[in-house]
Amino acid sequence: MTWIFKGLSNGVVTSKYPKKADGYGHKWQGSLMVSRGATANQDRIEQDCPTHAIGFESGQARIDIGMCIFCGRCVEKYGDTFSFTPEFETARLTRELLVVPELSEDETDLASVKAALAIRMKAFGNSVVLRHVDCGSDGSEEWEIAALTNPIYDVQRLGITFTASPRHADILIVTGAGSLGMVDSLKETYLQMPNPKAVIAVGTDAISGGVYSSSPQTVKNGINEVLPVDIYVPGSPPSPFGILYGILLALRVVSDRNEPR
Amino acid sequence: MADSFTATVLTPDSFAIWIEAQAREGARFASLLALRSGHETPLFGILSSAGRYNIAKCELGHGETPYPSLGSVTPVADWYERRIFDLFGLSSTGNSKDPLILQRDVKRSARSKYTGKPTNQRRNGSNPSVTGEGIFKIPLGPVRSGVFESIEYVVETPGEEILNVEPRPFYKHRGVVLGFAERSVEDGALLAERAEGVSGVAHAIAYCQAIEALSEPEVPVQAQLVRVIHAELERVANHLESTMRHCEAAAQAVALSRLGLHKEQVMRLRADLCGHRFSRGVVSPGGVRVPLLLDTAVTSDRISNLEREIDRDLTLLLKTPSFVDRLRGTGVVTYDQARLFGALGPVGRGSGLTDDVRASHSYGAYRRLGFLPVRQISDGDALARQLVRVDEIEGSFHLLKQALDELSQMAPPAKGWLTEQKVVTDGESLGWAEAAQGEVLYLVAVEDGKLRSVDLRSASFHNMALFSTAFPKDIATDFAFIEASFGLSVAGVSS
Known part of the structure; x- marks a missing residue:
């Protein structure tokens, strides 16, 4: 009985996102900004990045957010070139779109990626059932995915639910750098899911291997080597809002309301 | 060479005898680790007794002949020996060679x-x-x-x-331990944070203290206090997570939501204090890279609020019969078993052990802070472990308030929050910290200013070795409770 009143005691704490912007989401250092123009010390900057996420192209620094673990070393040492941006809507539909500043992208390419995903996502309407598989994560991504069901994010309000059985699942969420021991189980889980289906790679480890990209115990370049990934959610780990945006990105491909990238 | 500890160097035969003698005198078998050194891989037996770690080093030559098994000292040694075989290819005389953290033949489904x-x-x-x-x-x-x-x-x-x-x-298994080799000491902290993501602060502290023991500059007191603040918030988040999983298994939907709300607030406080929800990128050799980004008074307020809310809900939860009855008598680990296995963290403390390295092997700012008196709990069941966690949450808030209080009376460190660790002398060193799961150990070897080899042992690994003993008369539906009450992170077990 006491629990009933307990449950009501704080009023509604649930975020209005995505209908309205949520202030907390933007407190999060979710992406990096790179200043335009040539930079000195190119070799040193490349060497200093622990995951080799920074590269140079005719003097212009580029950072691959899909390899970045957000350690902040580049911001600390080369603050005039790199800075954090408070952003959480960082999930993207292709691996190339994770590079900042953006490469000259092929619009027709992106359009065809979107169209291909839209055909599959159409079947789900506005409701999707998720299945999560850990493929060698550090344990933190699981906390952030599980947080989506807490009263603040409460993703059930958006028609997003989790299932234990791959047979009931529409979207597979994969975390971790792709440990060799899990690869077979991951493939099997994917095969057990009915068509149509989609895959979301959550976290830098899942996208590129992160700090384990050169480990002999993981696949070399992230989950994409094992499964066709549709959405990439960068972060080490990404915030719950970042993961939620990734899921919404898949849903929005069909009804292009705010033109996701 | 300037090692931070003096290891007794022994031959393989006397190594086992030494460890057995230590254990007979009441020392706790803490770990069996290994460090690569050229073509050789010496073993390190680490035992804890009376506030210090006794370490024996065993040179194995090229390791073709098996070293004597430590199975007669403690059953937990079997896991360590299998792990050493998986990672370093050294076999003991009693080694079952069943894959533990590395399945060599991954094709075998x-x-x-x-x-x-x-x-x-x-x-x-x-x-x-x-x-x-x-x-x-x-x-x-x-x-x-x-x-x-x-x-x-x-x-x-x-x-x-x-x-x-x-x-x-x-x-x-993703190759955490072997991934440290050839990295810079700063990179090592980033890897340590990711070895067991949910206890990253404790891992980073253990690692950094091992490095700091090899270098001269002192870590500023203020930075040590900031470390304590992040470590204790991490502990609160972990204990709430474990309690939430109990609630989920016991179908306590409202309690699950309430605690989920509190845990989210803890994570948000951590992010507000340093810019990262798991406090990553804070602890680094020589101090902290980020000072507290919130005012100490504001932080104190938020912590007091959290403490009050969490305390109310946990008090009510422990008075809810449908919750408590489900935990009582479930998954009993007796005192004798816990002692034999050297159970760590809340698992050991729920079974009557008292070791907490924050107090017994005190480090960093914990030396300056006062602990709440510890309630003796020795039932060894899931409820006992839950009670330990409730007490520890209270204890963490007590430490947090003291640390913030001290910090508010100090000026920022004169030479910066991070002392340059340039004088890293070559050598081997041991670092430790108490994570939410228990004692974390880091054995570090530095050569030419870089990491030569690192071995680590999370509390999750050690406690998982005694997981199977926690089912004396339990049935399938108890499984979820026992797993939740151990509160282990698999990433830490398989690193």
Whole structure:
């Protein structure tokens, strides 16, 4: 009985996102900004990045957010070139779109990626059932995915639910750098899911291997080597809002309301 | 060479005898680790007694001949020996060689191994594999039903009662330990944070203290206090997570939501204090890279609010019969078992052990802070472990308030929050910290200013070795409670 009143005691704490912007989401250092123009010390900057996420192209620094673990070393040492941006809507539909500043992208390419995903996502309407598989994560991504069901994010309000059985699942969420021991189980889980289906790679480890990209115990370049990934959610780990945006990105491909990238 | 500890160097035969003698005198077997050194891989036996670690180093030459097994000292040694074999290829005389954290032949699919034959004859107290009519094996995992880390538990049961559980953590081994080699000491902290993501602060502290023991500059007191603040918030988040999983298993929906709300607030406070929800990128050799980004008064207010809210809900939860009855008598680890295995963290403290390295091997700013008196709990069941966690949350808030209080009276450190660790002398060093799961150990070897080799042991690994003993008379529906009450992170087990 006491629990009933307990449950009501704080009023509604649930975020209005995505209908309205949520202030907390933007407190999060979710992406990096790179200043335009040539930079000195190119070799040193490349060497200093622990995951080799920074590269140079005719003097212009580029950072691959899909390899970045957000350690902040580049911001600390080369603050005039790199800075954090408070952003959480960082999930993207292709691996190339994770590079900042953006490469000259092929619009027709992106359009065809979107169209291909839209055909599959159409079947789900506005409701999707998720299945999560850990493929060698550090344990933190699981906390952030599980947080989506807490009263603040409460993703059930958006028609997003989790299932234990791959047979009931529409979207597979994969975390971790792709440990060799899990690869077979991951493939099997994917095969057990009915068509149509989609895959979301959550976290830098899942996208590129992160700090384990050169480990002999993981696949070399992230989950994409094992499964066709549709959405990439960068972060080490990404915030719950970042993961939620990734899921919404898949849903929005069909009804292009705010033109996701 | 300037090692931070003096190890007794022994031959393989006297190594086992030394460890046995230490254990007989009451020392706790803490770990068996290894460091690569050229073509050789010496072993390090680490025992804890009376506030210090006694370390023996065993040179194995090229390691062709097996070293004597430590199975007669403690049953937990079997896990360490299997781990050493998996990672470094050294075998002991008693080594069962069953894959533990590295499955060498990954092509062999998990399921094909269920031949009905006992797979793993364990020795010395740990219950062996069971055979008999009507007894079958259920593989739980590695793909779990829910958002959990991957691990497989092979449950042997006649239908209801659980006779034996064999954890198989090797599925998610990603090569953490061997990945440290050749990295810079700063990179090492980033890897340590990711070895067991949910206890990253404790891992980073243990690692950094090992490095700092090899270098001269002192870590500023203010930075040590900031470390304590992040470590204690991490502990609160972990204990809330474990309690939430109890609530989920006991179908306490409102309590689950309430605690989920509190945990989210803790994570947000951590992010507000440093810019990262898991406090990553804060602890670094020589101090902290980020000072507290919030005013100490504001932080104190938010912590007091959190403490009050969490305390109210936990008090009510512990008065809810449908919750408490489900935990009482479930998954008993007796005092004798806990002592024999050297159980760590809340698992050990729920069974009457008292070791907490924050107090017994005090480090950093914990030396300056006062601890709440510890309530003696020795029932050893899931409820006991839950009570320990409730007490520890209270204790963490007590430490947090003191640390913030001290910090508010100090000026920022004169030479910056991070002292340059340039004078890293070559040598071997041991670092430790108390994570929410228990004692974390880092053995570090530095050569030419770089990491030569690092070995680590999370509390999750050590406690997972005694997981199978926690099912004396438990049935299948108790499994979720026992797993939650251990509160282990698989990433830490399989690193």
